[in-house]
Amino acid sequence: MIVIRRRWLALSLSGLAVVFFGFEFLQTVGEGNKGLESGDSRKIVAFSLKKQIEIESEEVACSGGFFVGVKPEKLANGKWTQLDGTSIFIYSIYFDGRLEPHHYLRTISMVKGTPGKEFFCQIATSDGHYHITKAVVTKIWSETWNQNDTHLYFNPYLISCHLPVNKTSVYFSLNEKPCQIAPQKFVITTPNVENTTSFTVCVKPLNFRNDISEQLLQWIAINRILGAEKIDFYVENLQKKPRQVLETLEKHLNGGLTLYAHNQIAQEPTFKHSTHIWQKRRYEIIAYNDCLYRNIHTSHFVIPLDIDEIIVPRHGSTWAEILNRTDDTFASFTVRNAYYLRHFNVKKSTEEVFFFKRTVRSEFSDEGESGKSFVSTKNALTVFNHYALRSLKPGVGVVKFLNVGLAQLNHYKDDCDTVILPECAKYLSSPVRVADGVIFKFRRLFFADRAKNHPKLTKTATMVTEEPTESPLVDETKPKPKPEPLKPFTLEILKVIKNAQQQHGLRHGDFQRYRGYCSRRIRRLRKVLKLPQGDRRHFKKRDVTDSHITDKKADERYLEIPLMLSERCWAYAMQLRQEANTEPRKKFHLIQKLRKACVYALQLEELCQQERCDARTKLESQAYVAWIQGSLQFELQIWLKATENLKKAQMIYEKLGSALAENEQAPYKQRVVEITPSLRYCAYNIGDEKAVDLLELRSQGVLDNFDALVSQSKQKTEAVLHEVQWFGIKIPVRIERVRLFLLSIEGLDESLIHAENNQAKIKILENLFIDLRDIISLARDVVRTEKQDQLLLSYLLSIRVERTSQRHLLLMQQTRKSQDCVRLLDIIIQQTGELSQNESIKDVKLAQDYYNQQLQAFKALRVYFLAKTQAAQKRFKEAAVLYDSASKALAKLPIKNKFLKELDDLVKSVRDTVDVDKITAQANCVLDQQEDQIQVPQKVYKSKKPLIERLDEFREEPQLLSKNPNIVSLPPAMEPIPAKPLFYDLALNFVELPDLTEKLEGGQKKEKGAGISGFVKGLWGWGKK
Template sequence: MAAPAESMTEESPTEDVPPEKTFTVEVLQLVKEAQQQHGMRHGDFQRYRSYCSRRIRRIRKSLHFPQGSKHKVQPKKITVEKLTDVRYLHLPLFCAERAWYYAMQLKSEANTEPRKKFHMLARIKKALMYAEEFATLCASPKCDARTKLESQAYLSLLKGGLYFEQEDWKAAMEFYTKAKTIYEKLGSAFTEDIQQLYLQQVEEITPNLRYCAYNIGDQSAIDELKELRRKGGEDQLTSHLDDLLSQTREKQTATLSEVKWQGRTVPVKNEPVRIFLLNLQDSTKEIASAEGVDSKISIYESVLKQCIDAQQVLRDSLQDDQNFKLAIRGQEIDGKVSNQHYLHTYLTFIRLSKTIERNLLLIEQLKDYLPGKKVEEGHKITKPQDLVRLYDIIIQNLNEIPNLTGVEGDTSLSEETAVRVQGYKAFRSYYIAQSYLGAKKWKEAISLYERVLQNARNALKGYKSLPKVQQTQFKMEVNNLEELVRHVDGEKYSCHASSVLDINDVTDQMGAMTVNPKQPLMDRLEDYADDSSLTSKKPNLVSFPPDFESIPCRPLFFDLALNHIDLPSLDKHLEQKAAANPRGLTGFVKGWLWGGSK
């Protein structure tokens, strides 16, 4: 019996063993798709966190891998031996995603509640713990090379984010560089569709690397950061870039000690106001060199935000100024406006002016999508009413400028503003006319075109009466008005011709109509036709006698209450009658025949 056993032991190692299954997790693609579909496209951290929680719960339920019961939590650690399904790898990945974006939500709320910054750092460390667990599992032989690389890149990205928030620039730069290198290598190894995803991730990491390099001491990185800011990217670095660009100008604030506006020089004592005024000088160059309308609008939004912050600083310092309190209430001021109050007025003027410039950019962008122009598929067509609303805002901002505190008596500013208002009213009337034109209201459109020409010509005369410096400043607006006048001159006659053609079309349509003359006029009032019988001695006006029509009959009423009434008993009356005649029928007959007794 020993021989067969011995032969079996010798043959058992030569049996075929099934190869161990390897798993693939496309980490970046999986995460990006989940983010785009569940709130992160709009920056909704709460929605994405809720999705991650629901997905984790579904995975645990499908794998029969709960973390305890309803009454007690019993955490279970995922080991390499338990990796029998790829969904086990999804658990730590989405746990890390949930913790990371909870931290991003707390970061956005930490501006008003500073204590949330500590909670944010705790959640980032929690996300890092899950990412390390995910990378450890992916490093096992059960995962392929792509999964191992992507898990390392994901872990390095989260580590870089932690050190970035802790302002450990050297360590953050090290991990960001590692993640960037992995994504670049992965991008070069796949097809174009997947390659684009990796390269996009590389572009998102690049600003963080530049920022870390600058804080380490690389002064040449500031130019690249300015270029990145001009592109208007929307990521976690945007607020840091604005702060950084402000910090680089702090050294120049000593040279800016006063500003001159409308013939009055006022000192600038507040540091945030000085930084804003320096940023304002550089923003003009940034806007000129920015590519695309979206980038320029992003710069304008940043300038307006800084302007509002600078105004708030001045407002806090003017709490004891009585004239400032009266100005806020809209009351008249006694005496001269203080320097700080006048500086606040200057900042208000800047805010209104920059808002007007931003709205003009929005108008130029919307003009490309008006009806009649070639519009890209999927893009919303602009209605003329949208442009009318923007011009209304511009006119409202211009009307506020002459009423600012401290410049009420400045006639030159009032004249300049009045001329610009006249010009923008011409543009507003033009787009109102365009909306009437689309509705084929020819008379209203022609009347509005006349008003456009009147306002535009008055504005052009007003621009010519301004000083040469202001004429040069508003040369672009003059050119736009002259082009508007030329365009409306032709479009007015085109509108008139369209109205005539529209009338002819109606006449032709009515002439082609056929009406049955046997039908009475009363039944065809809506149809026009030349019926000669109507002027004869017997016109067919109405049907006489009129046709019978069915009408509803009078309703029947039934006395249903009688069935529910209890009538009084008559027994008492019957007993009284019997008592009155006790002798009955015999007595009655006797009385009748013999007279009865008296």
């Protein structure tokens, strides 16, 4: 029986181990992919490592020698080699033996656009055989970083070829067809691993035109103190002095610093500035991956760093102490970023070391934003500037963000580049500033190392030998400044518990699972915050007190401990409620757990009432306590007090939800709806509706400072920019990239004011248009797919129109031709008119008034410049009329307006000069009229025409009075006549005809013998036929 029990116990423990391992595996995968897109976080999800290698090692059957007569090629350091007949440019090839016994060749390359075709690896082994496998092409880029067309760029790719197992590979080539003779072959070399290091720092290609030698010396020294055993510099373009400094250090450090040349592809086209930035980023990724594979067998971690970044341990003194607290199941461990910008320091520092000059930083960046990582050479497949892009094998997380209590990334920048780092603008505009001198604990070590290794170059080694107890910016002769206010704590209680409940059982009503999560969460919090309650054998109660909250180094997660304790008791009570249907005795246990939940909730409220907690946290704690107490009184059937507390909680949640952004209101509205049935049941049991109304009126005065707290919450919500207002219309900003863009342009007008000249202003606006184009494209896609955010798209379009108008007005200040001004104003008028007719603001009076005034101003300016064009062409009448029209139109514009600064300045300038120009045009017009009225004296000249031919002209001609007047031309000039004249037959008029009288007499005699009857007939007309 004992043996059977032992076996059963062993099987049970084995099953639990399997379940625990599976849970840890899923947790590792989920945590490792946090903050990354699903397409970029894992290489193969569905296959195991064994299946993956099996697919990649599948060979293609071919016969014949592929390398016969082909000479082997060697890759030059930092130079590109194009693969004949393809669009592939090879940078470097490395042997990868991390997946023993399976080996790979990793080719770091670039391709213009996309490869488009499959590639095959042709490998020759030492036994004379050939092996052909399909190459695995992995893009080392994410399309979410830059929305421009990828075909414009040379894109980085990692081409992997599986080598035959248990065979020595000699030559290698890539080909588009598996059985085709290789165009080139490369020699495969297996690295000899002699010494290994823990940390290698990789520096992207240096391209500086100024002297950075002193900064390089300081940066190298502090990194070697922190734990950098080897630093690989990629050099593209440096001045003579910093190059000599690096070459000297390379010899002096005996392998601790290495320089590698880095060049661009010769066929690369010339890009404009915005496009060149993203091509430059692609070259940097090539350098980082080359550094990774150069050190996969000789270093445990590589760290991509810039020369203005330092990873500083907060607890401990080296990087090794940081990573001793982490596990080995991730490809990279990321340290969150903090900006030390130049204008954060109010006082001018006398320090000469750049990282000791600045002691004021921004708040830490969010997870997923810019940071720098310890990249594991054991687990990473590809890497980029901030962390690993892909892990080497399935089951390994890509990135894990380290707690800011372990380390921080000090980023020393002079200004923000919003094209590459849009999140920098968020921290630049944030009011949060933190005095942080954590790096000063390395001050003594730094100066000691500098004096020892670089005595000639150091200037400040003897100035300070001890670590300062205060900030070096403090002037001892002046009174000490007041301590800076503590960073306020914010705990979104309802959001925290709702998310936890949805993820851990309450979606299916599983209160026991949620209770178990609360216990594990409490244990993790106490472990991280170093607030344990004794050890395994002895229990010693330790509650969170005011001292934990008011401490300068306090963590806001202290507030989560009483919250989770209360949630655990509440979840147990709800579990007992479900079981009380069959076991009534459990209701007593239920009530005890709710009482205990109320105790922890009151403890949470007491902590949240400290000055360090913001208004939203205070409101949420009061609402949570009211809800917990109302729930207890509901179970105890104390209906009046239950109604009072539940109504109080409902009111706070309702008001607090209305003060927040639209996308954060959902949990508060849901809680209000959940409380309503309980209030109705209480009212039913009270039986007096008036009593409920009195309780509602009473609850309205339950918080003396309620309105002030809600007002503070509104102010903080507006600072986060969850929505924008456009002519009184509230527009929610749900898209994160749009939110960051709108934050980045808040200081645009100030930047334009401080620009050196108009050309610099135009350049700033053109850089804005590049980002704005991508943001509008993204908003259009969201509108097209989700049928929402139409108002946000219209708002972005209005920004583009207004900034385009601003750019055109700046161009008008540079041009000298009024015709060009007219053309630019035509464009402005057309765009502004189209914007005013937008459906979103067509019925908004404020918008219509604003754009109508702008259109009037632009049209008046157009008329003015048309007048100048007419005046330049000497058409002074038309110019005078147009000047008069422009003067009348400008007079109708309001003096106080909300125009753009450039438009307002131009309107004022034209208003001052239009009357003068009008009078000038009128004067020129009068002068032209007088010149027309003056008779020009006719010249006396001798006419060649005779007088008879110009009798209709009066001309004083003294020649007519001379002895030889020109009166008529003699002889007359010959005149042409028709060739065939007309003949008129007039001869008949002169022909004499013969007399025919005799012949007519006979006829007359016959008429006389006709008789009287004939006469009568003829007289009366009878006898006519």
